Amino acid sequence: xxxxxxxxxxxxxxxxxxxxxxxxxxxxxxxxxxxxxxxxxxxxxxxxxxxxxxxxxxxxxxxxxxxxxxxxxxxxxxxxxxxxxxxxxxxxxxxxxxxxxxxxxxxxxxxxxxxxxxxxxxxxxxxxxxxxxxxxxxxxxxxxxxxxxxxxxxxxxxxxxxxxxxxxxxxxxxxxxxxxxxxxxxxxxxxxxxxxxxxxxxxxxxxxxxxxxxxxxxxxxxxxxxxxxxxxxxxxxxxxxxxxxxxxxxxxxxxxxxxxxxxxxxxxxxxxxxxxxxxxxxxxxxxxxxxxxxxxxxxx
Amino acid sequence: xxxxxxxxxxxxxxxxxxxxxxxxxxxxxxxxxxxxxxxxxxxxxxxxxxxxxxxxxxxxxxxxxxxxxxxxxxxxxxxxxxxxxxxxxxxxxxxxxxxxxxxxxxxxxxxxxxxxxxxxxxxxxxxxxxxxxxxxxxxxxxxxxxxxxxxxxxxxxxxxxxxxxxxxxxxxxxxxxxxxxxxxxxxxxxxxxxxxxxxxxxxxxxxxxxxxxxxxxxxxxxxxxxxxxxxxxxxxxxxxxxxxxxxxxxxxxxxxxxxxx
Numbered sequence: 369x370x371x372x373x374x375x376x377x378x379x380x381x382x383x384x385x386x387x388x389x390x391x392x393x394x395x396x397x398x399x400x401x402x403x404x405x406x407x408x409x410x411x412x413x414x415x416x417x418x419x420x421x422x423x424x425x426x427x428x429x430x431x432x433x434x435x436x437x438x439x440x441x442x443x444x445x446x447x448x449x450x451x452x453x454x455x456x457x458x459x460x461x462x463x464x465x466x467x468x469x470x471x472x473x474x475x476x477x478x479x480x481x482x483x484x485x486x487x488x489x490x491x492x493x494x495x496x497x498x499x500x501x502x503x504x505x506x507x508x509x510x511x512x513x514x515x516x517x518x519x520x521x522x523x524x525x526x527x528x529x530x531x532x533x534x535x536x537x538x539x540x541x542x543x544x545x546x547x548x549x550x551x552x553x554x555x556x557x558x559x560x561x562x563x564x565x566x567x568x569x570x571x572x573x574x575x576x577x578x579x580x581x582x583x584x585x586x587x588x589x590x591x592x593x594x595x596x597x598x599x600x601x602x603x604x605x606x607x608x609x610x611x612x613x614x615x616x617x618x619x620x621x622x623x624x625x626x627x628x629x630x631x632x633x634x635x636x637x638x639x640x641x642x643x644x645x646x647x648x649x650x651x652x653x654x655x656x657x658x659x660x661x662x663x664x665x666x667x668x
Numbered sequence: 669x670x671x672x673x674x675x676x677x678x679x680x681x682x683x684x685x686x687x688x689x690x691x692x693x694x695x696x697x698x699x700x701x702x703x704x705x706x707x708x709x710x711x712x713x714x715x716x717x718x719x720x721x722x723x724x725x726x727x728x729x730x731x732x733x734x735x736x737x738x739x740x741x742x743x744x745x746x747x748x749x750x751x752x753x754x755x756x757x758x759x760x761x762x763x764x765x766x767x768x769x770x771x772x773x774x775x776x777x778x779x780x781x782x783x784x785x786x787x788x789x790x791x792x793x794x795x796x797x798x799x800x801x802x803x804x805x806x807x808x809x810x811x812x813x814x815x816x817x818x819x820x821x822x823x824x825x826x827x828x829x830x831x832x833x834x835x836x837x838x839x840x841x842x843x844x845x846x847x848x849x850x851x852x853x854x855x856x857x858x859x860x861x862x863x864x865x866x867x868x869x870x871x872x873x874x875x876x877x878x879x880x881x882x883x884x885x886x887x888x889x890x891x892x893x894x895x896x897x898x899x900x901x902x903x904x905x906x907x908x909x910x911x912x913x914x915x916x917x918x919x920x921x922x923x924x925x926x927x928x929x
Contacts, residue, residue: 496871
């Protein structure tokens with residue numbers, strides 16, 4: 369996991385006031401919330417995913433694998449592949465654009481960092497539907513860019529709406545801050561003297577980034593990339609607005625099956641597949657983090 | 669050491685322009701005097717704001733749903749999250765790291781799945797999703813932010829302050845309440861603000877959980893985009909942007925918090 373773990377000083381403070389036997393009262397309420405609002409509803413989804421679809425009562429409690437088998441239908445395979453592809457492209461693009469921004473934020477003065485963080489965090493916190501709407505207005509056939517281009521006599525050349533590229537553009541804008549913030553925190557922990565040492569030994573800027581900064585900031589970069597991927601593969605609004613009918617993602621199919629088609633067992637099966645992807649990636653990143661930590665201990 | 673490199677600077681300007689572009693465009697369109705989705709050149713008009721506050725569906729979405737839900741979700745998230753942060757940092761619990769990971773789960777589980785799961789449960793139990801479902805869901809999404817902000821402030825407080833208070837005669841609980849908690853005030857308020865914004869901006873969970881009587885502002889904006897409404901959408905969006913932007917400024921200037929994830 370990102371963030372807190374690195375900032376907890378461990379047992380010295382943790383053991384300090386010996387008077388809290390009532391830790392139950394402290395973390396108990398949140399544990400109850402987690403169980404009641406997160407674990408049980410998701411367990412319910414997992415259960416429904418192996419039940420039989422029944423148009424009259426949503427589902428009937430007869431076990432079946434049909435909901436998962438239906439995911440092998442070429443249409444759904446295509447949706448799943450498209451979802452993962454869009455997630456991957458978005459993550460790579462966010463890493464490429466976000467790492468320099470994170471470096472800049474980590475190395476600039478305190479005054480600039482306040483302004484910079486505002487410019488990164490404010491877009492992050494504005495509703496994704498508004499940001500997707502902004503892209504529609506910008507990129508549409510009669511959008512701001514095409515109208516401006518026409519006024520300059522260049523014609524309406526931009527025909528990107530309702531393509532996968534349009535979805536990716538909007539998603540990169542939505543996800544970029546999620547990568548920048550953890551990466552920035554990781555780069556801040558890398559002393560500038562390491563960059564200077566590498567540079568004194570003859571490394572150019574690209575080598576310093578490739579051989580010093582990126583490896584040392586890898587944990588932050590990885591947790592940011594994980595967040596980006598998870599958000600990018602689970603969107604509904606952005607592909608619905610930017611991608612049209614032919615670029616639907618898994619989130620759109622889940623939404624339609626829950627709300628419109630009311631085939632809850634099939635929707636649940638898709639939800640479980642999505643969660644499985646997320647948990648597999650989480651496990652992978654935890655394992656990679658542990659391996660990285662072991663290697664750096666041995667190297668030291 | 670490359671922070672002032674011209675290539676880096678050019679890249680930063682481009683990326684920031686890319687990040688801000690859709691937001692600035694929406695703000696521009698909201699002042700357009702005609703009903704086209706264009707950025708006004710010359711004359712500007714407030715007519716879409718007038719239309720926004722005169723349209724019951726938009727007005728109710730903001731004042732009767734989004735704001736009350738966000739306030740309630742933020743209040744609950746702040747209390748539960750602050751307690752959990754104190755427990756996580758201070759209590760002697762085994763497997764602290766595991767607890768920490770579990771506590772951050774709502775950030776990692778896609779919120780459309782939380783929304784879908786809550787929807788299925790409430791319909792299965794025989795009641796329509798309502799105000800409370802929305803508040804509970806948004807509360808869950810906000811708690812990790814509160815834990816992050818309050819937890820890292822708690823870690824940063826010098827333990828010698830408490831030791832001093834206790835050597836001057838405070839009981840441990842008094843020392844905590846009188847020395848540590850006042851020092852946490854701005855962090856707790858920032859956590860509350862974060863939780864408020866998370867609820868106020870959410871669309872993924874609300875997509876499933878918001879019913880006809882609990883249409884939040886983002887949901888109302890979304891459905892109007894589908895019905896190809898007029899630039900009132902842009903005015904509504906700008907109202908959202910202004911509220912969110914003001915709250916982030918507030919955290920930076922008043923609470924002196926370094927905003928982040």
